[in-house]
Amino acid sequence: KKTGIRTSLSSLYEAISNTSSPAVKFIRTRVERMSERWIQAGLKMRQSSNKTVSTQMRVLLYPGALAGNVGQHFEAMVERGGPLGELVQWADLSVCLTILGHDLTFSTSKHQLHSLIGAAPGRGSCPIQRPLTFDLIYTDYHGLAHLQGAMGLAFQHYQCRFRILDSFGTEPAFNFPSYARSHGFNTLWGSWSLQPLQYMTMFPHTPDNSFLGFVSEEAVKKELREDEFKPEGYKKDKIAVVYGKQDYMWQGKSGYVKVISEELETHATVYQPHPSTLPSFIKNHGLLTQEHFLGLLRRAKVFVGLGFPYEGPAPIEAIALGCVFLQPKFDPPHSSENNDFYKGKPTTRQISSQHPYAEEFIGKPYVWTVNVTNKTDIQEAVKAILSTEVKPFTPQEFTCVGMLERVHGYITHQNFCSKSVPTWPPESALRMHLGPLGQSCISVCRRSSLLCEPALFYHLNTPAAFTRLGLACSSTVQEVNHMFPSYSPWGRRCGLQQEPLLFSCAGSDSSHRRLCPCRATI
Numbered sequence: 221k222k223t224g225i226r227t228s229l230s231s232l233y234e235a236i237s238n239t240s241s242p243a244v245k246f247i248r249t250r251v252e253r254m255s256e257r258w259i260q261a262g263l264k265m266r267q268s269s270n271k272t273v274s275t276q277m278r279v280l281l282y283p284g285a286l287a288g289n290v291g292q293h294f295e296a297m298v299e300r301g302g303p304l305g306e307l308v309q310w311a312d313l314s315v316c317l318t319i320l321g322h323d324l325t326f327s328t329s330k331h332q333l334h335s336l337i338g339a340a341p342g343r344g345s346c347p348i349q350r351p352l353t354f355d356l357i358y359t360d361y362h363g364l365a366h367l368q369g370a371m372g373l374a375f376q377h378y379q380c381r382f383r384i385l386d387s388f389g390t391e392p393a394f395n396f397p398s399y400a401r402s403h404g405f406n407t408l409w410g411s412w413s414l415q416p417l418q419y420m421t422m423f424p425h426t427p428d429n430s431f432l433g434f435v436s437e438e439a440v441k442k443e444l445r446e447d448e449f450k451p452e453g454y455k456k457d458k459i460a461v462v463y464g465k466q467d468y469m470w471q472g473k474s475g476y477v478k479v480i481s482e483e484l485e486t487h488a489t490v491y492q493p494h495p496s497t498l499p500s501f502i503k504n505h506g507l508l509t510q511e512h513f514l515g516l517l518r519r520a521k522v523f524v525g526l527g528f529p530y531e532g533p534a535p536i537e538a539i540a541l542g543c544v545f546l547q548p549k550f551d552p553p554h555s556s557e558n559n560d561f562y563k564g565k566p567t568t569r570q571i572s573s574q575h576p577y578a579e580e581f582i583g584k585p586y587v588w589t590v591n592v593t594n595k596t597d598i599q600e601a602v603k604a605i606l607s608t609e610v611k612p613f614t615p616q617e618f619t620c621v622g623m624l625e626r627v628h629g630y631i632t633h634q635n636f637c638s639k640s641v642p643t644w645p646p647e648s649a650l651r652m653h654l655g656p657l658g659q660s661c662i663s664v665c666r667r668s669s670l671l672c673e674p675a676l677f678y679h680l681n682t683p684a685a686f687t688r689l690g691l692a693c694s695s696t697v698q699e700v701n702h703m704f705p706s707y708s709p710w711g712r713r714c715g716l717q718q719e720p721l722l723f724s725c726a727g728s729d730s731s732h733r734r735l736c737p738c739r740a741t742i
């Protein structure tokens with residue numbers, strides 16, 4: 221069945237009508253608040269492109285973090301300062317798929333999952349497998365385990381239809397079980413043998429995964445009438461808002477916050493059931509609804525990161541509303557090796573600040589990353605921020621149109637059920653690069669303003685690729701190794717990849733020069 225852009229969200233409201241769940245209520249309120257922007261973006265996309273007609277997908281959305289025992293805990297925390305970033309993403313994904321015309325089922329119940337996709341009870345202990353009626357299932361790591369329980373043997377057969385919302389990302393070395401076990405990449409998560417591109421991240425962490433993202437706020441309500449917008453609209457009060465919904469996030473940060481409060485009236489949105497443990501000079505509003513929180517950011521000049529939570533949506537919203545984001549630098553960087561939060565996460569990433577995306581891809585004048593143990597550094601940053609006028613800024617990838625185009629691209633082109641070599645993007649997009657020792661293809665491609673594209677690894681995993689790069693191999697081996705294809709200058713050894721699941725943009729070590737499949741960034 222063919223489908224096109226929808227201009228009504230009524231089918232989505234039916235799918236998310238369970239208002240007894242605080243999490244679903246958060247999702248629904250967000251969808252309602254942003255509905256007009258999404259519909260306008262859909263219309264814009266329909267006008268500007270003739271490729272918006274596509275095959276209608278039957279899609280199941282199953283946020284496993286909201287189901288079962290884990291779900292009970294998550295739900296209990298929604299109104300007490302618990303994480304909301306995942307909910308932001310589920311809300312935006314479900315609107316996006318609705319606008320693109322797909323057919324959605326939304327469930328947060330393990331019990332319902334069984335009736336939607338489970339095997340039918342058969343005779344004795346032998347359940348009858350039913351064909352899966354969904355073309356795509358979006359879930360998360362918790363949900364994967366539930367799906368496995370419900371589907372039994374069919375799980376493996378259908379896993380190519382899964383998409384996993386995975387905020388922090390899963391690198392290939394952690395995804396392939398036997399390799400992960402024997403090479404020290406075994407973690408709490410990981411090891412499901414999916415295609416790495418089936419994992420969808422909150423920010424563009426590694427191109428080995430698909431960047432899903434979310435949609436940020438907008439300073440101008442009327443998206444289409446920017447000409448009407450006067451600079452007065454950006455007028456800011458001399459206030460700072462501290463980023464951190466729970467008071468444990470403030471521990472050890474009072475000196476830093478004090479320095480800021482000497483220059484700006486300092487506000488917070490900390491959930492507080494008990495008498496306040498916050499410094500007396502802080503104006504705490506308690507946890508706010510998203511609408512009121514964003515209203516506060518509209519008035520604020522600075523959004524102050526305390527170091528936790530890591531890599532959330534709030535700093536992107538703050539910058540979109542004209543705030544400057546001031547955040548701690550981490551030196552040495554945080555990682556799964558030295559940090560409890562990242563421990564067990566399937567990534568080798570080195571987290572150089574609270575929000576590396578904001579630091580690297582946005583930067584000054586919107587983002588200031590400072591050593592918060594140095595009073596002078598903080599004072600100088602605050603002074604510089606106060607003397608600079610900064611306009612609201614939203615990276616294109618965090619707008620409604622940006623997300624619609626991206627998700628439409630994934631749905632149209634990503635097919636993990638086909639056994640043939642991926643044909644998207646086409647081989648003509650390949651820009652082959654040879655990296656220096658110790659560098660991953662993520663940084664090799666980025667240095668040339670390009671992007672590592674894992675689907676193109678197939679085209680350079682051949683002896684001919686080494687020749688084209690002017691490398692004379694004295695020997696060529698084929699191995700299961702996430703550094704391969706690569707070149708080792710000692711003995712001029714060339715290595716080809718034997719296991720396609722281990723093609724990795726993220727892998728790097730000091731004895732291999734990686735062969736990198738780069739492409740232009742769009």
Ligand code: UDP
Nearest residue numbers: 303304305489508509510513529532533534
């Ligand atoms: N937020 C909110 N009320 C508040 C503070 C934040 O609704 O008092 C929202 C905010 O708009 C953002 C979401 O919570 O979209 C997630 O915020 P954060 O970046 O803190 O990520 P988290 O750690 O919650 O995943």
